[in-house]
Amino acid sequence: MRKMNIIPHGCLLTGLLLVAPLSASFAEDGYREWTDTKEVVVTAAKNEGGILDTPVSVEVVTEQQIHKLGAVTLRDIFEKTPGVFINPGLGEMSVRGAGAFGTLVLIDGRRIAGERSFKYELNRLGAGTIERIEIVKGPMSVLYGSEAIGGVINIITKRPTETTRGSVNVRGGSNFDGEGERYSVDGNIRGTINDLRYSGYFSVMKTRPYTETEVATPLVYNKPPDDKTLVSPSESKNGKAKSIKDSYVSNTTYQDDADIFNIGGTLEYSLTDGLEIGADFSYIDEKRDLVFIGAQYPSSYGFPVSNIPIAEDLDTHRYDAAGRLKWKATENLEFRWVSYGSWYTKGDVLSPVYYNDLGYTTKPDGGGTCHGKVTTISHEFIGDWSAGMGHNLLFGAEYRDATRESPWFTADRTNSKIGYITRSVYVQDKWALTDRLDLVPGLRYDSYSDFDDQTLGSIGAQYGFGPSARLRVHYGQGYRAPSGPELYMNRNTAKGHLLGARTLSILKTAVTDLQPETSNNFEIGIDGKGSGWKYDLSAYYNTMNDRIGQVSKGSYYTFENVGDARIRGIDAYLGYSLFANFDINTAITLMDAENRTTGLRLDYTPETILSIAADYRPLTNVLLSTSVFYTGDQTYEKNKQRMTADAYTFVNFKASWMPSAMPGGELYAGIDNLFDCSVDRELGSTVGTFGYMGLRYMF
DSSP states (O other): OOOOSSOHHHHHHHHHHHHGGGGGOOOSOOOOGGGOSSOOEEOTTSSOEEGGGOSSEEEEEEHHHHHHHTOSBHHHHHHTSTTOEEOTTTOOEESTTOOTTSEEEEETTBOOOOOSSSTTHHHHSBGGGEEEEEEEESOOHHHHOTTTTSEEEEEEEOOOOSSOEEEEEEEEEEETTSOSOEEEEEEEEEEEETTEEEEEEEEEEEEOOEEEEEEEOOBEEEETTTEEEEEOGGGOSOGGGGGSOSOEEEEEEEEOEEEEEEEEEEEEEESSSSEEEEEEEEEEEEEEEEEEEEEEEEOTTSSEEEEEEEEEEEEEEEEEEEEEEEEEEETTEEEEEEEEEEEEEEEEEEEETTTTTTTOSSOOOOSSOEEEEEEEEEEEEEEEEEEETTEEEEEEEEEEEEEEEEGGGSTTOOOEEEEEEEEEEEEEEEEESSSSEEEEEEEEEEEESSSOOEEEEEEEEEEEEETTEEEEEEEEEEEEOOOHHHHHOEEEOSSSEEEOTTTGGGGTOOOOOOOOEEEEEEEEEEEEEETTEEEEEEEEEEEEEEEEEEEEOSSOEEEEEEEEEEEEEEEEEEEEEEETTEEEEEEEEEEEEEETTTSSBOTTOOSEEEEEEEEEEEETTEEEEEEEEEEOOEEEEETTEEEEEOOEEEEEEEEEEOOTTSTTEEEEEEEESTTOOOOOGGGOOOOOSEEEEEEEEEO
8 A cells, every 4th residue: 555645635735726727828719518409318227319309417527528537438438437345446336335345337228248346347348449438327128127226237238320531549557656557548539430330449458466565474274174263274184284485575465466358349320211231340359367375285295385375367258249220110119139249258377486395396287277258149129109198119139148157156167057037027107297397117027037026116207397407306217136246156256265155065054045135226416507607416215125244154155135235425516717828627525324233334435525626728639637536434343343444535637738739639747645544454556646648639
């Protein structure tokens, strides 16, 4: 963990003082993308509507905003965007406190095959491949089923355009000690040839490791097999343990050594005026190397060693392909069919760094090695019908087959397959009661091959007073089925032996009847915009029942329903153009998240998240951007004690120059974490003050 040079509140104050002087002088031309009168298209509601077409909270991060952030990966975007919370080291994300697995992440409206955790996904998708991101806050299970219990994040990759467009971007940077380098190149081209529309993109990212020195203190059995008390190697009565040292200095990895390649594209063709076909494809190749202090690794002497430095080599690939058909049958009736597949393969090799001390003559690849595969196949039919009398019906049916193949589901470590099939139907009606008032009820039925069937409902309403004010209210039910790993996992992890709820039988322990998570969410909000300003204010109350959590049972970990939760809070956003060339955007989340079973705060859930960003154009071709992100303290449990991780504040600065001699060109440079603020070790680590430079050319 890096030393903190300034306390978090000091960083916040300094950042605010840095923003303030930018308003001293102004030019005639401003830059106010968020005040554009053109409505941003949102597809997360399964039709191409605007933000004003849905009564729930929606936030859209556009391509221009991504450029302003200086982002390389999806993680960079979310860390600098209000609405999604990401701890800097843990890598998990959450919307409105719903937890790491309570937010459904889609790419182009489709589920992707991958890890149970979204930790790696945040770092493997390049920002240059993204056209926009739609963040829907609150349950969307009526349209998407399981996992959309806290919200939906729909990542839209570069789509075809009517005219030829494209860009190339090159970027590099490191922290101020020359560590944790990151380099990237991305590009795209989009356009139309007669009735054929096309897009293609690629990105190459390289990150070099950032490590911090830690001390590992190995533990072994005192005298196996009779005495399995854990002691230091020097205290053990087992002579074979004497070759193992009582401590090792480890350079623990906090930013992986990684090479990532993305490529993808889209083809769309109009067969007739009302019939269109389309195809999408993408491929990701990723290699990662890291070192961590592992909970346990088998020695060649026949006993495991705990707390030992472990080297991990990851080699992952994902292929995605989709076919689409859109038929406008009549002026008021449209049908769509989407079939897609996502295939994810993973090679994960774990080996001890000091393998000679554990009795190995060559580097072993056991004790945690995994070669697995995840597959998602889906077919979905969607209808959109303007039925008259003010009714617009969205209805559909979906078939999804999700499987996982891994050695971590059986005791003998042979690859086995688990999975389930989901069959779903849903309907939602946007009913225009008057010119100003819309009522939006919805209903969904899911039939699972391995779980009880589920029926979910939602209802919302919105009333438009005019462009300056729209009132919305919404009630939605959420649902999350237990995942395959939560039911069938059987492996050693960094924390220890992890067993799924249905795998406990191998310890002759009663199998846990793991129930799905459910939620009830109420929200009321008001939003609007005018010339040079925009705002959004929401208040929400969410109850979550039968939350699924990982719990310690002493000698192993497993998954249980850990109780109920109540989450209530306020989201507020204000964007204002103070002058023709100076814009400011502020957002704050105040959240009270309580574990109703214990009466304590939910773990890793800050009560306050605040962001302030300012854009200033001293010249028409120069843009200066400053942002301040404050995250309040977080509580968690460790060694059966309640702990608190301190608040932290990141201040970022970026300057862009669009030289008149190079139309479409942009030279930019920036500094993230300007004041080198650090985070509590429990939350991970940061690379410190990070500087970068880049060149982008758009045509």
